[in-house]
Amino acid sequence: MxxxxxxxxxxxxxxxxxxxxxxxxxxxxxxxxxxxxxxxxxxxxxxxxxxxxxxxxxxxxxxxxxxGVASRVEVPRWHQGLDVAVLPGDCAAIVALVEDDAAGGGGGVRARRMREHLGWRASDAREQAARFRAKRLVERGWLSEEGPGLFRPRSGRAG
Incomplete structure (x- = not known):
């Protein structure tokens, strides 16, 4: 048994x-x-x-x-004297948000806050789209990424 x-x-x-x-x-x-x-x-x-x-x-x-030939929103490379007004609407709004955060002593802006600032509905896809735009702004010299997904104004660029 x-x-x-x-x-x-x-x-x-x-x-x-x-x-x-x-x-x-x-x-x-x-x-x-x-x-x-x-x-x-x-x-x-x-x-x-x-x-x-x-x-x-x-x-x-x-x-x-x-x-599909021109499906990307073009973000010009930043150089001295270039104003935020040359950026596409969403990108200009992201730069303004990040600069306002820095002026107020904030520690940086994440994609969720960008999505909310842009008035986009809450979804992972929209946060990814905001992060994608912010990373493009980093590549073009408008912003810096201080840590993974934490965006601040690029040093040396006046807001």
Missing amino acids: MGLLEERERAALARVEELRAELERVRAAVAEAEEAARRAAVAREEVVDALAAARDVPDAGAAEAVS
Whole structure:
């Protein structure tokens, strides 16, 4: 009788291990699917933004933007004497927010606050879009990224 119970226990423990391994595979697949969904949402919203921007340009430019040739919002490289007014609307608003934060003694601005400042609905995709714009502003010399996802005015650039 004891041998039979021990055998059942070993079989049950083996099944537990099999299920745990399967659970880990399922968790990894779920994480991969969530990441794919997040990336697709960001891409979709970027396309919507590009198409909305295309409606604001003359007809020839709109055709180019819709075809994907000019779908990126151009952010000029910062240089001495260049004003925030040359930036596209969302980018200018982000720079203004970051500069206001610094003037008030803030420690920097994160994507969530940018999204809220821009009046965008709450979603991971919209936060990613705000972060993407801020990183583009860093690349072009308008802002600096003090830590991962923490944006401040670039030193040497007066607001």
